[in-house]
Amino acid sequence: MSKTNVNTFRNQPxxxxxxxxxxxxxxxxxxxxxxxxxxxxxxxxxxxKSFQREMYYYQKHYIGxxxxxxxxxxxxxxxxGAKLYLKRDELNHTGAHKINNVLGQxxxxxxxxxxxxxxxxxxxxxxxxxxxxCALFNMExxxxxxxxxxxxxxxxxxxxxxxxxxxxxxTSGTGTLKDAMNEALRYWVTNAETHFYIIGxxxxxxxxxxxxxxFQSVIGTEAREQILEAEGRxxxxxxxxxxxxxxxxxxxxxxxxxxDVAIYGVEAAGKGLGxxxxxxxxxxxxxxxxxxxxxxxxxxxxxxxxxxHSISAGLDYPGIGPEHSWLHDIGRVNYVSATDEExxxxxxxxxxxxxxxxxxxxxxxxxxxxxxIGDMDSDDIVILNMCGRGDKDLGAVxxxxxxxxxx
Amino acid sequence: xxxxxxTAFAKAKAENRGSLGVFITAGDPDAATTExxxxxxxxxxxxxxxxxxPFSDPMADGPAIQAASLxxxxxxMSLTATLEIARNFRQxxxxxxxxxxxxxxxxxxxxxDRFIADSVAAGVDGLIIVDLPPxxxxxxxxxxxxxxxxxxxxITPTSHDQRLxxxxxxxxxxxxxVSVTGITGMASAAATSIxxxxxxxxxxxxxxxxxxxxxxxxxxxxESARLSDGAVVGSAVVDIIADGVANPSSPDVAExxxxxxxxxxxxxxxxxxxIRA
Numbered sequence: 074m075s076k077t078n079v080n081t082f083r084n085q086p087x088x089x090x091x092x093x094x095x096x097x098x099x100x101x102x103x104x105x106x107x108x109x110x111x112x113x114x115x116x117x118x119x120x121x122k123s124f125q126r127e128m129y130y131y132q133k134h135y136i137g138x139x140x141x142x143x144x145x146x147x148x149x150x151x152x153x154g155a156k157l158y159l160k161r162d163e164l165n166h167t168g169a170h171k172i173n174n175v176l177g178q179x180x181x182x183x184x185x186x187x188x189x190x191x192x193x194x195x196x197x198x199x200x201x202x203x204x205x206x207c208a209l210f211n212m213e214x215x216x217x218x219x220x221x222x223x224x225x226x227x228x229x230x231x232x233x234x235x236x237x238x239x240x241x242x243x244t245s246g247t248g249t250l251k252d253a254m255n256e257a258l259r260y261w262v263t264n265a266e267t268h269f270y271i272i273g274x275x276x277x278x279x280x281x282x283x284x285x286x287x288f289q290s291v292i293g294t295e296a297r298e299q300i301l302e303a304e305g306r307x308x309x310x311x312x313x314x315x316x317x318x319x320x321x322x323x324x325x326x327x328x329x330x331x332x333d334v335a336i337y338g339v340e341a342a343g344k345g346l347g348x349x350x351x352x353x354x355x356x357x358x359x360x361x362x363x364x365x366x367x368x369x370x371x372x373x374x375x376x377x378x379x380x381x382h383s384i385s386a387g388l389d390y391p392g393i394g395p396e397h398s399w400l401h402d403i404g405r406v407n408y409v410s411a412t413d414e415e416x417x418x419x420x421x422x423x424x425x426x427x428x429x430x431x432x433x434x435x436x437x438x439x440x441x442x443x444x445x446i447g448d449m450d451s452d453d454i455v456i457l458n459m460c461g462r463g464d465k466d467l468g469a470v471x472x473x474x475x476x477x478x479x480x
Numbered sequence: 481x482x483x484x485x486x487t488a489f490a491k492a493k494a495e496n497r498g499s500l501g502v503f504i505t506a507g508d509p510d511a512a513t514t515e516x517x518x519x520x521x522x523x524x525x526x527x528x529x530x531x532x533x534p535f536s537d538p539m540a541d542g543p544a545i546q547a548a549s550l551x552x553x554x555x556x557m558s559l560t561a562t563l564e565i566a567r568n569f570r571q572x573x574x575x576x577x578x579x580x581x582x583x584x585x586x587x588x589x590x591x592x593d594r595f596i597a598d599s600v601a602a603g604v605d606g607l608i609i610v611d612l613p614p615x616x617x618x619x620x621x622x623x624x625x626x627x628x629x630x631x632x633x634x635i636t637p638t639s640h641d642q643r644l645x646x647x648x649x650x651x652x653x654x655x656x657x658v659s660v661t662g663i664t665g666m667a668s669a670a671a672t673s674i675x676x677x678x679x680x681x682x683x684x685x686x687x688x689x690x691x692x693x694x695x696x697x698x699x700x701x702x703e704s705a706r707l708s709d710g711a712v713v714g715s716a717v718v719d720i721i722a723d724g725v726a727n728p729s730s731p732d733v734a735e736x737x738x739x740x741x742x743x744x745x746x747x748x749x750x751x752x753x754x755i756r757a
Contacts, residue, residue, distance in 0.1 A: 097615075097616055098613060098616060099584060099612065100539075100611055101540040101611060101634070102613055102639055102647070103636040103638050105613045105638075105643070106638045106639065106643060107638065246537070258539050259540070262539075263661065263662035264661075266661065359589075361585045361589060362584045363585060364537075365611075370585075372585070375558040375559060375586055376535075376559065376585045376588065376589030377535065377586065378537050378585075379536075
C-alpha cells in the first residue's frame with residue numbers, strides 16, 4: 074500500500090505500481106518477466122536525454138506539436154459563462170491524442186530491439202496511431218479490434234490496412250474494446266519473447282499506466298504554458314472525456330497540484346446510468362481486478378465483468394485507468410458523466426458553432442460543459458481537451474441524426 | 481500431518497509413475513453434471529483434480545476454456561456455487577486432492593478472508609490463481625498459505641532462473657510447469673524443452689513438478705508424466721463436454737448429460753492407463 078504525501082498529487086505510483094489501492098501487476102507469470110523488462114527499459118529511457126530528444130523531434134516534426142490552445146469564441150457566447158479554450162489534440166497527425174503515447178512506446182520498443190508490435194483498439198484511433206508509428210519505424214503491426222468496432226469504425230480499419238497493419242477482428246465476448254484487450258494479452262502471452270505490446274490507454278499492468286500518463290502529459294504541460302501565455306493565469310477548470318482515461322490524465326496530471334483548478338472527468342453514461350447500459354466505471358462500478366490492474370470496473374456481485382455500452386467505441390470499456398480510480402477515491406478529480414444523446418447534441422453543436430467536427434469521445438466532455446460553465450463568471454477560464462476529430466464517426470452519427478430529424 | 485496433495489504424489493511415486501491431474505470448469509454445463517464428472521474422474525484413476533472457477537475474462541485461456549467459463553456462467557455458476565460443489569465433493573471423496581484454479585477478481589469480490597475460510601471449510605487443498613504473480617502475494621496467497629491451503633505456482637518458459645526463488649518462496653503442494661509460452665489448449669511442447677525445464681526447476685525445489693498446457697492425448701500425458709512428476713489435461717477434456725453440449729446424443733437433457741459424463745470418464749480412463757503403462 075502506498076503512502077500519500079499530502080503535499081503532492083503527483084507522486085504515484087509507488088514501486089509496485091500502486092496508485093493508492095489501485096494499479097499493480099496482476100498478470101500471468103508468462104508476462105511478468107516481460108513487464109519487469111519494460112519497466113526497467115522505461116526507467117532507463119526516462120533518464121536518458123537522447124531518448125527525450127528523439128521523442129521531442131518526432132513530436133514536433135511528425136505529430137505537429139505543440140497543438141494549439143484555441144479560444145472557442147462562439148461556444149463561449151453560446152454557453153454564456155466562462156471562456157472556453159479547446160486544446161486541439163485532434164489536429165495531431167492521425168487525428169487524435171493517441172499518437173503521443175504510441176510514439177513514446179514505439180521508440181521504447183525500438184530501443185529494446187523489438188520489431189513486432191501488438192495493439193488493441195476500440196475506436197480505431199490507437200490502432201491507426203500504432204499502425205502509423207510502425208510504418209514510420211519499419212515494425213510489424215498487429216491490431217486487435219472487436220468485431221463490432223470493426224463494423225462501426227470502418228474508415229479507421231481501412232486506414233490501418235493501408236498503413237500495413239494486420240487486423241485481428243475479435244468475436245469473443247461482446248466484440249468490443251474489453252475483448253480486444255483480452256485477445257491482445259493472449260497473443261502477447263503466446264508471443265512473449267518477440268513482441269512489444271503498445272497499450273493504448275493509461276491502464277494495464279505497471280508500468281503501463283504510468284508510462285502512458287507520462288507520454289500523454291505533453292498535453293497538459295503545453296496547455297499550462299499556453300494558457301499562462303494567453304491569459305496570464307491558470308484556468309478555473311479542466312474538462313476531458315474518459316474511457317480508459319489517457320487523454321484526461323494527460324491534460325490533468327500537470328495541473329494536479331494546482332488545487333484551485335477544478336478538474337472534471339466525463340465518463341460515458343450511454344443510455345443513462347439507471348439503464349445499466351453505460352460505460353461509467355467510476356460512477357457506476359466498484360474496484361476489482363482486470364487486465365493487469367486493480368481499478369473501478371463494471372461487474373456483478375460475483376465479480377464477473379459486465380458489458381459496457383457507449384455510442385462512442387473509444388469509451389466503450391468496463392474499466393478505467395488506475396490513477397483515475399485513485400484520484401476519484403481521494404476526491405481530487407470530479408468524475409461525472411454524459412449520455413449518448415447528450416454527446417450527439419454536443420457533437421452537432423461544436424460542428425455548427427466552431428467548424429470543428431469533434432470525435433464522439435470528446436463530445437461527451439463537450440456535453441458536460443453546460444453544467445460546468447453555467448455556474449461560472451465570464452472572466453473564468455475552462456480548458457477542454459479536444460482529443461480527437463470526428464471524421465471516423467460520421468458513419469455512426471449521421472443515420473442517428475437523420476432519424477432524429479436533426480440533419 | 482501430510483496433506484492430501486503430498487500423500488497423492490508420494491503414492492504415485494511409490495508406484496514408480498507420474499501423477500495425473502485433470503481440469504474441468506465448475507458448472508460446465510451445470511452444477512449437477514460437474515459433480516457427476518468429478519466422481520467420474522476419481523473412478524477413472526486421476527491423482528488430483530483442478531476445478532476451474534469460471535471468470536468472464538480468462539486472460540490466459542484459449543477458446544476451449546473461455547467457452548467453458550461462459551457456459552458455466554450462463555448456467556448460473558458463481559463462486560459461492562463452486563465452493564458448494566467442492567464441499568459436496570469432499571464429503572463423497574475424503575482423500576482426493578482438489579485444487580481450485582481461476583482468476584483473482586471473483587475472489588476479491590467474494591472477499592479474500594471469507595474465500596480462504598470457506599475454501600478450508602469446504603476441504604479444498606490448494607489454489608492456482610493465474611493472475612497473481614509472486615509480486616502480488618500479500619493479499620491472498622500468504623494468508624491462504626497461513627490458513628493451510630497449498631499455493632500452487634505456475635512456472636513458464638519465460639520464468640528465468642533468477643526469478644525462480646521469488647516464485648518458489650511461497651509455493652507448496654506442487655509446482656505447475658506451463659510447458660508452452662502461451663494460452664491453454666494450444667500445441668504441445670517438445671520433449672526436450674520439458675526435460676530441460678524440469679532439470680532447471682528441480683535444482684531449486686523439492687516439490688513435485690507437473691507439466692500442463694497443450695497436453696491432449698494419452699501418449700502426450702504419459703510422456704509429460706515421465707519427463708516430469710505429472711501431467712495435467714484440461715482443454716482436451718473440456719472439448720468433450722463442449723461437443724456433448726453442442727451435439728446432444730439424446731433429446732433428453734439428463735440422458736445427454738449422463739452421456740457426457742461417460743465419454744469424459746472413458747477418455748480420462750485412457751489417460752490414466754497411459755501414465756500407468
